[in-house]
Amino acid sequence: MTTLHLLSHSPYGNDRLTSCLRLFGAEDGLLLSGDAVYALQPASAARKALASLPSGAGLYALAEDLQARNIQADDAVTAVDYSTFVALTLRYDKVNSWL
Helix, strand or coil: CCEEEEECCCCCCCCHHHHHHHHCCCCCEEEECHHHHHHHCCCCHHHHHHCCCCCCCEEEEEHHHHHHCCCCCCCCCEEECHHHHHHHHHHCCEEEEEC
16 A cells, blocks of 8 residues: 655654654655755755655655745656645555654
8 A cells, every 4th residue: 555655844853754764665655845845955864865765656845845945856856736746645545644
C-alpha cells in the first residue's frame, strides 16, 4: 500500500523528517510544503537525507512555498501547484500528514 507523506514543518528543530524517512516505503511519495521546503537547501543535512529516498519514490514540493522562500528545487524534486497536490492525494492509497 503506497503512502503520500505530507510534511509542512521545518526540518530543523524537530524529528518529523527523520521519522518520516524511517517509515518511507519504496513506492511512497513525499510532499514538502510550508517551512518543510527548507529541507531542499543544497548541501544541508536534510537534503542529503532526502537523497537517500528509494529510486521509485516521488519527491514533491509545493511551488508556491518554494517561491515564497526563494528556494530552487533540483531535478530530483517535482514542483507542484495546489491542483496537482490534490491529484497526488488521489494517486496514493493513503495520505499521512506529519503534524
